[in-house]
Amino acid sequence: MATISVPENVSVFLLDIEGTTTPITFVKDVLFPYIKEHLEEYLGAHWEEDECKQDVQLLKKQTEEDLKQHRACPVHAVDQTVHTDEEKAIREVVDSVLWQMAADRKTTALKQLQGHMWRAAYVSGKIKGEVYQDVVPAIRRWRQYGLKIYIYSSGSIEAQKLLFGYSIEGDLLDLFDGHFDTNIGAKVESKSYEKIAERIGCSPENIMFLTDVTREAKAAEDAGLNVALVVRPGNMELTEEERNHYRTITTFSLLELTKSA
Ligand SMILES: CSCCC(=O)C(=O)COP(=O)(O)O
Numbered sequence: 139m140a141t142i143s144v145p146e147n148v149s150v151f152l153l154d155i156e157g158t159t160t161p162i163t164f165v166k167d168v169l170f171p172y173i174k175e176h177l178e179e180y181l182g183a184h185w186e187e188d189e190c191k192q193d194v195q196l197l198k199k200q201t202e203e204d205l206k207q208h209r210a211c212p213v214h215a216v217d218q219t220v221h222t223d224e225e226k227a228i229r230e231v232v233d234s235v236l237w238q239m240a241a242d243r244k245t246t247a248l249k250q251l252q253g254h255m256w257r258a259a260y261v262s263g264k265i266k267g268e269v270y271q272d273v274v275p276a277i278r279r280w281r282q283y284g285l286k287i288y289i290y291s292s293g294s295i296e297a298q299k300l301l302f303g304y305s306i307e308g309d310l311l312d313l314f315d316g317h318f319d320t321n322i323g324a325k326v327e328s329k330s331y332e333k334i335a336e337r338i339g340c341s342p343e344n345i346m347f348l349t350d351v352t353r354e355a356k357a358a359e360d361a362g363l364n365v366a367l368v369v370r371p372g373n374m375e376l377t378e379e380e381r382n383h384y385r386t387i388t389t390f391s392l393l394e395l396t397k398s399a
């Protein structure tokens with residue numbers, strides 16, 4: 139695959155995580171199964187804590203929103219193993235979370251709870267964040283050229299910091315100048331990228347966004363950012379039209395800086 143020249147006016151890289159810095163398999167085969175396996179036990183253990191109460195509150199608001207929008211929501215069957223009000227409330231949260239996860243929804247409510255649940259797994263060493271081999275050397279090189287590096291993922295900022303802070307390559311948080319999540323807006327909305335540029339303090343054309351998802355690339359492009367689609371094993375196949383329209387890379391090392399160090 140050919141190299142891509144990064145325009146000279148680019149001073150910021152904005153990076154997606156899943157499918158870009160990190161294999162989709164790590165998210166689908168490690169992170170998500172951890173949530174499914176520990177959800178009920180986690181809620182039972184933390185139910186009375188403020189953080190958990192806030193997470194549950196946000197999930198309830200999301201469910202109300204979904205009902206208003208007529209999105210299908212889980213229907214609660216009468217369950218003989220549920221006795222107390224707390225057990226019933228926990229079961230409702232479990233159903234809602236599993237339903238959202240089955241649809242791979244990127245709601246802030248779901249992502250916030252997931253981030254809080256992964257904390258213990260990362261801190262105990264049970265889970266280590268996976269990062270493609272080409273990612274760290276490329277970021278270090280870009281930083282030597284004075285570029286700034288930001289993350290924009292649907293995963294909560296806390297989840298992002300856990301993934302890179304407890305990664306297979308050690309604590310990588312020093313590589314990043316900042317993090318954005320869906321609190322700034324959805325990744326498929328152009329407005330989110332305009333807000334990110336504003337928050338960073340640069341023009342959209344000074345940013346290069348790397349992602350595996352075409353809808354995100356389109357939203358960023360519409361906001362005036364430079365974009366490249368990242369093609370990694372297991373990522374969604376691109377159509378011929380997408381391949382013709384977007385610049386694509388299979389590794390970060392294919393990005394060639396045109397500015398001098
Ligand atoms: C960084 S947290 C784990 C990944 C995750 O939950 C997710 O939704 C990833 O979405 P992305 O925007 O990085 O593709």
Ligand SMILES: [Mg+2]
Binds near residue numbers: 154157158349350
């Ligand atoms: Mg992605």
